[in-house]
Amino acid sequence: MEHVVWHESLVNMADRHRANKHRSGVIWFTGLSASGKSTIAHHLEKELFDRRIRSYVLDGDNIRHGINSNLDFSREGRRENLRRIAEVSKLFVDSGIVVLAAFISPYRDDRAFVRDIVGTEHFFEVYVNCDLDVCEKRDPKGLYKKARAGIIKNYTGVDAPYEEPESPDINLDTGSLSVEESVEKVLEFLEEKRFILLL
Amino acid sequence: MEHVVWHESLVNMADRHRANKHRSGVIWFTGLSASGKSTIAHHLEKELFDRRIRSYVLDGDNIRHGINSNLDFSREGRRENLRRIAEVSKLFVDSGIVVLAAFISPYRDDRAFVRDIVGTEHFFEVYVNCDLDVCEKRDPKGLYKKARAGIIKNYTGVDAPYEEPESPDINLDTGSLSVEESVEKVLEFLEEKRFILLL
Numbered sequence: 001m002e003h004v005v006w007h008e009s010l011v012n013m014a015d016r017h018r019a020n021k022h023r024s025g026v027i028w029f030t031g032l033s034a035s036g037k038s039t040i041a042h043h044l045e046k047e048l049f050d051r052r053i054r055s056y057v058l059d060g061d062n063i064r065h066g067i068n069s070n071l072d073f074s075r076e077g078r079r080e081n082l083r084r085i086a087e088v089s090k091l092f093v094d095s096g097i098v099v100l101a102a103f104i105s106p107y108r109d110d111r112a113f114v115r116d117i118v119g120t121e122h123f124f125e126v127y128v129n130c131d132l133d134v135c136e137k138r139d140p141k142g143l144y145k146k147a148r149a150g151i152i153k154n155y156t157g158v159d160a161p162y163e164e165p166e167s168p169d170i171n172l173d174t175g176s177l178s179v180e181e182s183v184e185k186v187l188e189f190l191e192e193k194r195f196i197l198l199l
Numbered sequence: 200m201e202h203v204v205w206h207e208s209l210v211n212m213a214d215r216h217r218a219n220k221h222r223s224g225v226i227w228f229t230g231l232s233a234s235g236k237s238t239i240a241h242h243l244e245k246e247l248f249d250r251r252i253r254s255y256v257l258d259g260d261n262i263r264h265g266i267n268s269n270l271d272f273s274r275e276g277r278r279e280n281l282r283r284i285a286e287v288s289k290l291f292v293d294s295g296i297v298v299l300a301a302f303i304s305p306y307r308d309d310r311a312f313v314r315d316i317v318g319t320e321h322f323f324e325v326y327v328n329c330d331l332d333v334c335e336k337r338d339p340k341g342l343y344k345k346a347r348a349g350i351i352k353n354y355t356g357v358d359a360p361y362e363e364p365e366s367p368d369i370n371l372d373t374g375s376l377s378v379e380e381s382v383e384k385v386l387e388f389l390e391e392k393r394f395i396l397l398l
Contacts, residue, residue: 010242010244010245011244011245011248015248016248019251042208042209045209045210046209049210049215049218056290056293057208058290062290062293066286067283067286067287067290070279080269084266084283087266088287088290090265091257091261091265091287091291092291092294094255095253095255095291096253
């Protein structure tokens with residue numbers, strides 16, 4: 001092993017894209033709590049899986065209970081939360097997978113920060129656009145209620161801002177679109193971009 | 200979308216294994232610096248790729264410059280380094296990928312900690328077993344030299360311990376085995392375990 005070049009990568013991202021017959025990247029779902037981000041991401045994952053497109057959902061469920069379990073919800077904690085998600089996403093993209101990332105990510109700066117880490121050419125922003133009153137009516141975990149009662153502080157949409165994307169790649173009006181329609185819209189976008197070749 | 204169950208996963212790890220026609224897990228390469236961990240991992244990745252087995256190398260190159268760029272080399276920093284690697288590995292395993300993780304990971308406790316996070320049934324330990332004097336002669340980055348000169352402190356094998364695995368799944372004597380022979384030994388093990396079905 002004396003003359004081996006150390007740490008050489010023998011398979012690169014382009015090799016993986018060719019083998020997989022699709023590109024890899026991050027579909028970033030941003031929006032209020034209960035707007036439908038994770039639900040759409042999981043349904044999209046199933047549709048992609050059925051088409052043999054390798055994808056994987058990252059959301060609060062597998063991130064906050066795992067790699068980011070030691071972070072709080074302070075401004076700094078939230079920034080580090082997103083930084084790690086971005087770095088994990090980058091590894092997945094390099095491995096050839098389409099990441100479906102579902103996170104409130106309320107600040108424009110933070111989303112730009114994630115985009116920078118992942119690489120603009122691999123990053124697509126989906127605004128899961130749903131009126132606050134609709135989200136609040138759904139309130140599946142009762143968190144809006146707690147936020148209104150002051151039990152939870154700094155809750156996005158209640159006493160913390162949500163900064164809408166200015167030019168998202170896709171705008172999903174989930175107040176009126178069904179899950180299936182939302183998924184279809186993302187699939188059409190990916191096909192248009194020749195990101196995936198639907199088989 | 201009112202009656203949707205939130206955060207439901209519609210594709211699980213078993214579905215991915217069936218579609219991929221191989222299982223997923225972590226092959227953990229431990230050993231001294233310059234023992235050949237990353238080189239073997241990268242060559243194994245190429246062999247697996249050619250067999251259409253989805254794998255991905257995690258090593259210092261993509262971890263320390265990315266997700267763990269804000270950690271130091273203190274005992275605590277090293278522990279957090281391994282915790283994050285384990286959590287990232289776990290996500291990859293869930294996504295159906297065979298992770299090839301190449302890290303010195305000198306302490307038995309730390310490796311057990313990683314195994315616990317990943318899950319014993321998904322974790323295989325490969326001891327990249329090479330005598331210190333051979334590693335030190337290779338010294339591709341000149342780090343042993345710096346450690347001997349006292350410029351680098353707490354360098355594994357010089358002034359910090361390396362705790363050998365007591366019962367590794369595979370023991371690779373990389374002082375005598377070539378890279379190809381080492382890779383072959385891992386492939387045979389994975390085949391034996393019916394972990395991968397070599398096509």
